[in-house]
Amino acid sequence: MKRMFVLIVVLALPMTGAQALEVFACEPEWGALTRELAGERAEITVATTAFQDPHRLQARPSLIAAMRNADILVCTGADLEIGWLPLLLRRAGNPRIQQGQPGHFLAADFVRKIEIPARIDRAQGDIHPQGNPHIHLRPRNIERVAKALGEHLMAIDPVNATDYGERLEDFLARWEEASDEWTMRAENLEGLRLASHHRSFSYLADWLDLDIVATLEPKPGIPPSGSYLAELLERLSPRPPAAVIRTPYANEKPSLWLTERLDVPATVLPYTVGGNDESTDLFGLYESTLNMLEALRQ
Numbered sequence: 001m002k003r004m005f006v007l008i009v010v011l012a013l014p015m016t017g018a019q020a021l022e023v024f025a026c027e028p029e030w031g032a033l034t035r036e037l038a039g040e041r042a043e044i045t046v047a048t049t050a051f052q053d054p055h056r057l058q059a060r061p062s063l064i065a066a067m068r069n070a071d072i073l074v075c076t077g078a079d080l081e082i083g084w085l086p087l088l089l090r091r092a093g094n095p096r097i098q099q100g101q102p103g104h105f106l107a108a109d110f111v112r113k114i115e116i117p118a119r120i121d122r123a124q125g126d127i128h129p130q131g132n133p134h135i136h137l138r139p140r141n142i143e144r145v146a147k148a149l150g151e152h153l154m155a156i157d158p159v160n161a162t163d164y165g166e167r168l169e170d171f172l173a174r175w176e177e178a179s180d181e182w183t184m185r186a187e188n189l190e191g192l193r194l195a196s197h198h199r200s201f202s203y204l205a206d207w208l209d210l211d212i213v214a215t216l217e218p219k220p221g222i223p224p225s226g227s228y229l230a231e232l233l234e235r236l237s238p239r240p241p242a243a244v245i246r247t248p249y250a251n252e253k254p255s256l257w258l259t260e261r262l263d264v265p266a267t268v269l270p271y272t273v274g275g276n277d278e279s280t281d282l283f284g285l286y287e288s289t290l291n292m293l294e295a296l297r298q
Contacts, residue, residue, distance in 0.1 A: 021157055024067050026075035026085065027054050028273040030107060030134040032282050034074055034173045035192040037150050041160055050275035053249045055082040059091060067092035072156055074149065077106025078113060080133035102155050108133055110148040111141040114201055137204035139179040142282060146171060178283055182290060189293055195236065197246035197255055200271060213241050216254045224254050233261050240264050242296045266290060
């Protein structure tokens with residue numbers, strides 16, 4: 001009985017300043033943002049890489065173990081991880097990060113979504129009822145998520161709240177300065193005509209006023225058939241786009257087939273942190289993306 005009492009008391013103790021904050025991030029962008037706000041105080045497990053489709057993930061034992069120990073879950077939401085996150089949460093059985101708890105943080109809850117479907121019909125492909133979940137390629141969205149995440153970190157780990165607040169203030173100042181520069185550069189990209197493999201870059205296009213003239217997937221998440229690509233070729237040939245863009249994890253074959261016949265580049269944008277050598281953090285991700293788009297404009 002005495003041993004059981006000691007165990008209960010230990011489990012009920014709040015975090016101390018010496019404890020590392022255990023973070024489970026679903027995508028690299030949120031792992032990078034958490035690192036900006038928590039620094040070395042956090043032990044961060046990132047479930048996916050830039051070369052993995054965040055819609056699909058195998059519930060590996062290592063991920064279940066990391067989630068079981070997590071103090072906070074930081075994911076996109078808006079059903080991006082609907083195919084695997086609920087299963088991981090059930091198997092981990094960690095009450096701290098279940099839906100409705102302070103340790104359950106979904107970034108998409110704090111931004112305005114675009115491409116919200118008028119009706120929900122699975123025949124329309126892999127649609128997301130809450131809107132497009134690829135929210136991180138718009139600077140304003142990162143700012144809003146950072147503010148909300150900072151508040152969550154301070155609530156979960158109040159002992160270190162001052163440090164989180166200072167790091168948040170520093171990040172927002174650097175992000176605002178960089179965003180102002182990126183916005184100035186964006187003026188030269190207005191109207192750049194591109195085709196995209198998937199709707200992964202919709203927020204980027206909305207921010208930069210890019211013209212996405214075609215999507216290689218006939219419906220979200222549905223691979224293009226040969227006949228559909230032939231239709232795209234016929235439609236785009238009179239006025240080809242500057243490039244066909246895709247994520248590092250997308251199947252390269254449709255893009256290569258189309259770009260070879262249109263005689264335009266097949267461009268792999270980094271999409272998220274770790275997507276190329278330059279994208280080591282969120283700042284590098286945006287810098288690299290803009291550099292690549294500017295090269296297409298020349």
